[in-house]
Amino acid sequence: MRHWLPQPLMSCSLWLVWLLLAESLAPGHLLLGGLLALGLPLFTARFWPEMPRIRKPLLLLPYLAVLLWDITLANLIVARLILGPVRELRPSFIRLPLDLDSDLAIVVLTHTVSLTPGTVSTHLSPDRQFLLIHALDVENEAELIARIKQRYEHPLKEIFAC
Template sequence: MRRFFPHPRMMLLLTVLWLLLVNTLNLGHILLGLFLGWSIVHLCGDFLLTVPKVRKPLGLLLFIGKVFYDIVVANLQVVKLVLGPKSRLEPAFVEVPVEIEDEFVLSALACIISLTPGTVSAGLSSDHKTLLLHGLNVPDRDELIAEVKSRYEKPLLEIFECSRT
């Protein structure tokens, strides 16, 4: 059954989105939405990552709040840097060793880093053990590594049921 419906929640979400798009609730559109959801999930199945179980749901909500807060603060810091003298900028590429092995959680970490202004995930090593970041202003590389590990990686490892290296 799991092979025929590999991602049932995604299929139902796509069905609901279809019904919202057509703004009609009748049997024909429900069946069409289910068919579209099923076929899209099968066509895109190789691209979908399995989301690990959430160990701490409240921790996830608090973490999301912290990420939003960090985005706002980083925006203000970037504005200050960009409007100030360019000589104060110290851009750098930094390699951050990661303990996360789960693909979804590693993707979440890379996305969070890229969403925070002033930093961008620039690459991942072939063994998935090192994340390459670019920082707009990196006076201390070790401090950036420690901040990423403590502020984002550690909470992600605690929130999701995923393995460490």
């Protein structure tokens, strides 16, 4: 089964995304989306140095809910900072110590930080022990590090079992 379906979660995700983009459950879309969902992981399997292992896929749902909430809230905060009364911003570079072992988990964390308005991942240390983050307005560096670790890194550690 692994040979024909090397990444079942990716296949399900591709099929679902296809159907959402097509906005149709017509038999043709079901069939074409299914063929793409089965074929793409087969053709791209050799490009993956290691197969990503998601140990607890159901924990992705609350993680995504937290991420969407944080993105929405950060958009409002950044809009207020930019459009509100003129005040001095406190931009800063922060070194976030990493507790993640999985390359995929680190990539998801860096993308999560960059997706949230007001922060962007800028550099991963060669030993993968620190992530350099630029933040638009930092009042308390330790508080920001603790928040990123609690809201994003710890759940990713559970999801990917690192």
